[in-house]
Amino acid sequence: TYFFVPxxxxxxxxxxxxxxxQGAFDLIKDVKKFAEI
Incomplete structure (x- = not known):
């Protein structure tokens, strides 16, 4: 088991x-969408 850890x-x-x-990309998209409003 110890061998497989790395x-x-x-x-x-x-x-x-x-x-x-992916989460950061979605967050940036949401922030841009919110900034447009």
């Missing part, structure tokens, strides 16, 4: 950064 951590970090990037 690989799982790498996958988790990659997934988290992808989700964070």
């Amino acid at each position: 690989w799982q951590l790498h996958v988790y970090v990659g997934w988290f950064s992808c989700v964070a990037y």
Whole structure:
């Protein structure tokens, strides 16, 4: 199990950064939409 930790951590970090990037993109879109009003 200890051998697989780095690989799982790498996958988790990659997934988290992808989700964070997507969330930030949606947040910027919402802010722009709100600024237009």
